[in-house]
Every structure is written in C-alpha cells, then in structure tokens.
Amino acid sequence: MRIVATAFISIDGVVQAPGGPEEDTDGGFAHGGWTHPFFDPEVVGGAFDAALTDADAVLYGRRTWSVMAQAWPERAGDPFADRLNALPKYVVSSTLTDADLTWNNTTRLTGVEAVAKLRASEDGTLLIMGSPTLVRALLSEELVDELRLIVMPVMLGGGKSIFPEDGTKTAFELVSTTASTTGTQVCVYRRAAAE
Numbered sequence: 001m002r003i004v005a006t007a008f009i010s011i012d013g014v015v016q017a018p019g020g021p022e023e024d025t026d027g028g029f030a031h032g033g034w035t036h037p038f039f040d041p042e043v044v045g046g047a048f049d050a051a052l053t054d055a056d057a058v059l060y061g062r063r064t065w066s067v068m069a070q071a072w073p074e075r076a077g078d079p080f081a082d083r084l085n086a087l088p089k090y091v092v093s094s095t096l097t098d099a100d101l102t103w104n105n106t107t108r109l110t111g112v113e114a115v116a117k118l119r120a121s122e123d124g125t126l127l128i129m130g131s132p133t134l135v136r137a138l139l140s141e142e143l144v145d146e147l148r149l150i151v152m153p154v155m156l157g158g159g160k161s162i163f164p165e166d167g168t169k170t171a172f173e174l175v176s177t178t179a180s181t182t183g184t185q186v187c188v189y190r191r192a193a194a195e
Contacts, residue, residue: 001119001126003059005135006051006148007162008035015132016159023067029159038152043180048129051148052083056124059115061131062093068130069103090118090126092134112137119143132160140164146190147172153183 008018017023017032024032039045052058060068068084075081089106092115096108109115115138119126128135138144139162172189179185 001056001122001124002145003115003119003126003128003138003143004051004055004146004148005128005138005144005162006048006150007130007132007135008150008152009162010034010152010154010156010159012155012157013161013163014156014159015130015162016156018130024063024160027159031156031159034154034156035150035152038154038180038182038184040180040182040184043178043186044150044184047148047150047178047186049080051127051129052080052087054125055087055127057088057090057122057126058084059090059092059126059128059131059134061134062091062096063133064130065089065091065093065096065103065106069106073103090115112141112143116141116143132162135162136164139170140166140168142168142170142191144191146175146188149187149189151185151187 007015009015016029018035019033021032072081072084085104087105089103090109091106092109092111094110098108101108171192173192175188175190177185177187
C-alpha cells in the first residue's frame with residue numbers, strides 16, 4: 001500500500017490541535033483550533049474529500065483514532081462521514097484492546113513494524129489524517145510515500161510536528177499546489193525516486 005499522510009500545518013511546522021481548544025493541550029499548547037480562520041471549504045475541504053476518495057483504508061495513532069471514533073460514527077448521512085465510517089481503519093496502539101475497537105471496520109496494529117508489513121502486503125492507498133507521532137515515526141522509517149500538507153498562513157511558535165529530528169533525510173517532489181483565498185496552500189509531495 002502507498003502511505004499518504006495528510007496534515008494541517010502552520011508555516012513553522014506545527015500540526016498540534018488544529019481542530020479545537022481541548023483537542024491536544026500537551027506541553028501547554030494554547031492555540032487549539034488555529035486552523036479555523038484559514039479554512040476554505042472549497043480548497044481545504046476539497047483536499048480532504050479528494051484524499052478520502054483516493055483512500056482504500058485509513059491509519060491512525062491511538063489518540064487521533066480515539067477522537068475520530070467518538071466524533072464520526074454519529075455523523076451518518078454526510079457523504080464524507082459515510083465514506084470514512086465505511087472504510088477499513090487501522091489504529092497503531094499497544095494500549096487499546098480489541099474490545100475497545102468500537103468504530104466499525106477497525107483493526108489494531110502493534111507498532112511501526114506492523115504498519116510496514118501491511119504496506120508491503122496490500123495494494124491501494126492507506127491514508128493518515130492527523131496522528132503526528134505516528135507520521136513522524138513512519139517518516140523516520142521512510143514508509144511515507146506522499147505528504148499532503150495543508151499549509152496555513154500562521155506561525156504558532158512551538159508545538160508538535162510530524163517531522164523527525166533524528167537526522168533522517170528523505171527527498172520529496174512537489175506534485176501540485178493549490179492556493180486558497182484565505183492564504184492556505186494545499187501542497188502535495190511524493191517521495192522522490194532514488195538516484
């Protein structure tokens with residue numbers, strides 16, 4: 001499977017708590033919901049719709065999966081929600097049990113090695129939405145094939161990032177960019193071919 005990571009990201013590389021004030025306050029992060037002034041339903045919403053349309057399954061870290069599993073099953077009747085709820089979902093967790101997997105079509109994976117095996121054994125596209133710790137680990141292991149970054153024109157001065165700080169160097173090629181009237185850029189990068 002191709003692994004595609006989609007993330008809201010500030011111009012200084014922060015991805016933490018894009019959706020709301022209480023989403024993720026780790027480290028005293030006080031800017032939750034920072035994406036709202038820059039959200040454009042056509043460009044930004046369209047980017048997420050396109051990513052989900054292209055996906056054959058969705059991959060989450062434990063924390064993001066827990067938030068999504070509480071929010072999306074109740075939104076039946078919305079095309080995005082219906083697609084998300086119907087897709088196979090994988091959650092990487094060593095703490096969740098199979099009994100915790102109440103969101104339909106969810107399978108638990110234990111560790112990056114299990115993700116690597118899934119990537120090697122299946123065809124299609126595995127989409128990650130959010131899950132910065134997981135994305136960082138997968139980028140470090142060079143398992144991410146495409147980044148779809150929704151770059152919002154704001155600096156947050158610190159917070160969680162998806163980018164490894166372990167010296168990993170991986171080249172990506174810019175495939176497309178779409179500008180929004182809010183100043184947001186949707187940038188699609190694919191892993192560059194090995195030289």
